[in-house]
């Protein structure tokens with residue numbers, strides 16, 4: 001690809017001061033440092049009208065859904081983050097995901113990140129991987145799971161403090177920070193190099 005790759009980060013937590021949101025900002029910043037143009041979709045943003053998915057409602061006539069789907073389609077890579085909820089992903093992530101289909105994810109590189117309050121995130125990442133495959137996203141093998149999240153970040157900072165770019169929390173765990181930034185760098189890299197993979201014959 002000769003153009004600058006576009007990387008969209010989508011946060012599936014609606015919680016103020018979300019750790020998932022902070023981690024995704026690190027990944028998005030790393031993607032930008034690797035040459036990508038980045039976009040950030042916060043499903044907790046009250047100014048984004050993303051109603052619960054409804055099969056009888058047309059995306060074009062439902063809140064900001066059409067505009068959001070256009071941002072997903074415009075992305076060469078999507079970084080998806082969800083909190084661990086009952087061993088799976090959040091309802092915000094699921095509803096967003098149900099609005100999406102092949103049109104949004106065909107030929108799109110996907111990076112996954114999950115944040116757990118407790119010790120286990122594997123099932124969340126697995127559920128995200130399977131459902132993204134369902135819309136033909138190309139999910140990278142490298143993924144990020146953050147367990148015991150409150151012990152891996154600083155307390156909340158004031159917006160604009162500059163810690164971790166736009167993040168509310170800074171990583172206190174260097175290994176996790178590296179792993180998260182690698183997710184963003186790899187998304188930018190594969191998004192830029194993807195044509196050779198996607199042009200495979202039937």
Ligand SMILES: Cc1cc2nc3c(=O)[nH]c(=O)nc-3n(C[C@H](O)[C@H](O)[C@H](O)COP(=O)(O)O)c2cc1C
Nearest residue numbers: 013015018019020083084085086087116117118149
């Ligand atoms: C409805 C709900 C279900 C949750 N289920 C789990 C769970 O199964 N395992 C776990 O480790 N943490 C669970 N948690 C805790 C969240 O994973 C934790 O608070 C995480 O940091 C949330 O991410 P956020 O900071 O990005 O919002 C749950 C929290 C909520 C609100």
